[in-house]
Amino acid sequence: MRPMLVILSLVVLYRGHNEPGGGFIGGLMLGAAYILYAMAFGVNKTQKSIFFSPVNLTATGLLVALLSGVPALLAGDVFMTGEWVTFFAYSAFELKLGTPLLFDVGVYLAVAGMLMLVMFSIMEE
Template identity: 40%
Template sequence: MSTLIFRTVAPFLTALMLLFSVFVLLRGHNEPGGGFIGGLIAVSALAIYGIAFGVAAMRRAIVLHPLTIAGIGLVASTLAGLVSLAAGVPFMTGLWIEPSFAGVTVPLSTVTLFDIGVYLVVIGGIGSIAMTLEEEGDL
């Protein structure tokens, strides 16, 4: 199904979907969005790229092995919980800091770190499954 039109449009569509997935991720924890749905959108973008150019091109595009990405996400999510324990509050309690960069206050939280971890776990886990299924389909 890899037509010339599809192969031409796939990189632009992939980039647009990845950008939208980051928007949904950063939109956050208290509004519709977050790490899980952002990760699903990102994996869908990578799947479109993989269908257009093959699994080998998709593996080259993501650089790291998908399970490594999932492992990094799991560590980030766990770290978000451990920070709260180190602060003396219950596990997975949201904590915020507001550092200033060039005169702009940027609120950072453990909730955002947790969402980024979930985002990476979803990309790694579902991406690994999708690539394995696509490789088996090529045989």
């Protein structure tokens, strides 16, 4: 069930810009995936199965969110103006990436990390 939730959370994250979804919800889903796993198999095993610590995840999320504002500075706009680049656009499918998406990734990571951090430490009690 965990891989499914992880993928689902990523889908929710990406589609968030145009349809219901987004970093916050995605992050909650990702966190929930690991928490369920931890409830089933114990915190130790969960922490061994992931290659990052929740603290680092939270920190990375914050950093990514902060850095997403920098490209706008380089482009000469006010900090955190959205900058978009369309990578390829076939008739039906287009992949648009931009700093707001990057920001959303930051939110996603930070929320998931924070959730895991709190839950793991409570569950370890």
